[in-house]
Structures are given as structure tokens and as C-alpha cells.
Amino acid sequence: MRLTGxxxxxxxxxxxxxxxxxxxxxxxxIVAVMAxxxxxxxxxYGSDLLGFVRITPPQMFWPIVWLLCALGATGLFVRAIVRIIRTERAAFLERTTPLSETTxxxxxxxxxSAERLARQVGIATxxxxxxxxxxxxxxxxxRPDTSIINADRDETPVIVLSTGLIETLSQSELSAVLAHEIGHIANDDLRLISVLLMPLIAAETLTEDEGRTSNVFELCGHHLSFIALIGVGIFSRGRELAADRAAAVMTGEPAALAGALETLDESATPKPTADLRDHARSTNAINVLPTLGPANSGTGPRSTHPSLETRLEQLRSLARG
Incomplete structure (x- = not known):
């Protein structure tokens, strides 16, 4: 069963x-031009040195050197992006423990609930x-070792829930949030968002201090991040609404997810700054609610989530039938 939007x-x-x-x-x-x-x-400098030893290279020697520099730099850039994504995925999981090891x-x-909901949509738990x-x-x-782009369809994704979320929600609300995440998996959203997050994740490593540009790499990183967030936002806002609809269908209780979203929004204000520093900015794009505050929810082209009002109105409409 594929949950369509x-x-x-x-x-x-x-x-x-x-x-x-x-x-x-x-x-x-940019990388190629700089290379x-x-x-x-x-x-x-090489021409002067070769001239000093009276060696005259072929006419195309230096253009070939320039091309090799560009190709080498591009290859290193691709390798760096892959390493960044794997590191980011590891960061998403490094503080987590298996469900079976919690008390x-x-x-x-x-x-x-995870097993029941996954069975409803025909995917592995x-x-x-x-x-x-x-x-x-x-x-x-x-997981960090999963292929960056062509993830095997048999690869089982990992759902992460925080103790703060579990302790805040009722059982029906918790089930609705699980259904939302399983809706993302059933719709293949994770595969697509992994690709769309590539430029954003790469940019985050170039911009160590937000708002500052101490060198050309940070300038490029800020520019890349700004534009990349527009692309992520366009995709992510639509997929969040689709996952909300999927959760409402799976649980048969649109009000449960609506209640969960309202409860989480209230419990996250004010935002716990100390906790947020422990999470990569990219977590904001994949969390059930934005982790970086109202400015990231339905307030512009770079918003990763629809506004809470938009999501609640859709769920109310589904509840009315």
C-alpha cells in the first residue's frame, strides 16, 4: 500500500x-573554478621552473593540469559531502539506545504500535x-552505512523518539506520531529528503558561525544554505501534510495527531537552548515539529514545516469526513 498525497x-x-x-x-x-x-x-611558477632547466612542455600540458586540478577538487568535494552525510546520520543516532534496552x-x-502500523501499510517494521x-x-x-542516494528498498529506516516526547504525550497521541513517521517511510519521503538535504548538510559544515563570513568557503556555504533551504522547504512542507493525512488514515483518529501537535508545540515553548545545541540544524527538517522555533514553521519559502494552524485545519477537515 502506498500512501499518496x-x-x-x-x-x-x-x-x-x-x-x-x-x-x-x-x-x-565554484570548487572547479577555485581549483x-x-x-x-x-x-x-612551474613555467618559470621548467624554463630555468630548459624544458619546454607541450602546448596542452598546462590546460591538462588545470583540468586535472578541477576534476581532483570535484572528486574531493563529492567525497567530503558523502562523509558529511554519514557523519550527520551518525549524529542523529549517537545518543540513542534500542527500544529493547530502555526501561x-x-x-x-x-x-x-510500530509493528501494527507498519503492517497496515505493508512495510517492514x-x-x-x-x-x-x-x-x-x-x-x-x-543508518550511517546506508547508501547515500540509492538506499536499498529492503533497508529498514530507524525511527527516533525522545524521552521528552514520550513523557509528554498520551498513548493515542504517541501512536499518532508513530503513524506520521511510518507514513513518511511508506511514501518514500526519506529517500527523497536524503537527496534534497545534501546541499544543506554540505553548507552547514562550511558555515561554522552563523551570520559570519570569515572566508570564501563560509560565504559560499551561507549562500548554498540559504538557497538549499528553499528547495528543502518546498518539498518538506508538502510531505509533512501528506504524512499527517497518512497518520489520520492509519489510526482513524485525526484528533489524536492534532492533540499531539498542539501538546508538543506548547511543551517546546520556550525552546530548551541547551538541548538544541546538541542537535544538528538539519534535524529541524525531519522532526515531526520544527526544533528551531516558530520561524521555521510556515513563515516563508525556507520553512521546513507548514504552520501548525494549517496542519490542524487539515486534520479537523479529515475528522469531519
Whole structure:
């Protein structure tokens, strides 16, 4: 069973992919130009050195050197992006423990709910892990060793729930949040968002201090991050609404997810700054609610989530039938 969304989801995906593609192409172009510039500087000194020893290279020697510099730099850039994504995935899971190793009273309920909901949509039961943070978190990710782009369809994603979320919600609300995450898996959202997050994750490593540009790499990183968030936002907002609809269908209780969203929004205000520093900014794009505050929810083209009001209105509409 594949949970489909509105007709506009395909358009959103294409537009988001186009924006992200342009961002990556621009990034590769910047890296290649900088590498060629370095190669030209090298050739200037190399020509003097070869002239000193009376060696005359072929006419195409230095252009080939420049091309090799560009190719080498591009290859290193791709390798760096892959390493960053794997590191980011590891960060999503490093503070988590298997559900079977926790002593929380809700363990058996979470386990049975995940199995039941996964069976409803015809997918393998995802692994559930627990993050001990008090920040309300619920997101789905791949393991670090999973292929970056062509993840095997048999690869089971991991759903992460925080103790803060579990302790805040009732059982029906917790089941609705699990259904939301399983809806993402059934719709293949994780595979697509993994690709769309590539330019954003790469940019985050270039911008160590938000708002500051101490060198050309940070300048490029801020520019990349700004544009990449637009692409992620276009895709993510539509998929969040689709996952909400999926959760309402699976549980048969739109009000349960609505209650969960309202409760989590209230419990996350004010945001626990200490906890947020322990989470990568990219977690914001995949959490059931934005972790970085209202500015990231339905307030502009770079918003990763629809506004809470939009989500609640959709759920009310589903409840009315």
C-alpha cells in the first residue's frame, strides 16, 4: 500500500529537485573554478621552473593540469559531502539506545504500535530507538552505512523518539506520531529528503558561525544554505501534510495527531537552548515539529514545516469526513 498525497506533491518534488540541483551544480562550479585558479598559479611558477632547466612542455600540458586540478577538487568535494552525510546520520543516532534496552513503561506499547502500523501499510517494521533528550523529537533516518542516494528498498529506516516526547504525550497521541513517521517511510519521503538535504548538510559544515563570513568557503556555504533551504522547504512542507493525512488514515483518529501537535508545540515553548545545541540544524527538517522555533514553521519559502494552524485545519477537515 502506498500512501499518496495531493496532485501538487509531484510538482513540489520536481521544483525542489531543480533548486537543489542548481545549488549543487553551482557549488561544483565554484570548487572547479577555485581549483583551476590554483592550477594557474601553479603553472605560472612551474613555467618559470621548467624554463630555468630548459624544458619546454607541450602546448596542452598546462590546460591538462588545470583540468586535472578541477576534476581532483570535484572528486574531493563529492567525497567530503558523502562523509558529511554519514557523519550527520551518525549524529542523529549517537545518543540513542534500542527500544529493547530502555526501561520506560511505554516500551511494549511503542513496539506493538510500530509493528501494527507498519503492517497496515505493508512495510517492514522499522527499528525504534530512544533519545534521552528532554526536547520533543520524533524523526526517521537511515543508518550511517546506508547508501547515500540509492538506499536499498529492503533497508529498514530507524525511527527516533525522545524521552521528552514520550513523557509528554498520551498513548493515542504517541501512536499518532508513530503513524506520521511510518507514513513518511511508506511514501518514500526519506529517500527523497536524503537527496534534497545534501546541499544543506554540505553548507552547514562550511558555515561554522552563523551570520559570519570569515572566508570564501563560509560565504559560499551561507549562500548554498540559504538557497538549499528553499528547495528543502518546498518539498518538506508538502510531505509533512501528506504524512499527517497518512497518520489520520492509519489510526482513524485525526484528533489524536492534532492533540499531539498542539501538546508538543506548547511543551517546546520556550525552546530548551541547551538541548538544541546538541542537535544538528538539519534535524529541524525531519522532526515531526520544527526544533528551531516558530520561524521555521510556515513563515516563508525556507520553512521546513507548514504552520501548525494549517496542519490542524487539515486534520479537523479529515475528522469531519
Amino acid at each position: 495531493p496532485a501538487g506533491l509531484a510538482t513540489r518534488a520536481v521544483l525542489a529537485a531543480a533548486i537543489s540541483g542548481m545549488v549543487l551544480a553551482g557549488s561544483f562550479a 583551476v585558479a590554483g592550477g594557474m598559479i601553479l603553472s605560472a 520506560m513503561a511505554e516500551t511494549s506499547y511503542i513496539d506493538s 522499522p527499528t525504534v530507538r530512544i533519545d534521552s533528550t528532554a526536547t520533543p523529537l520524533a524523526y526517521t533516518t537511515y
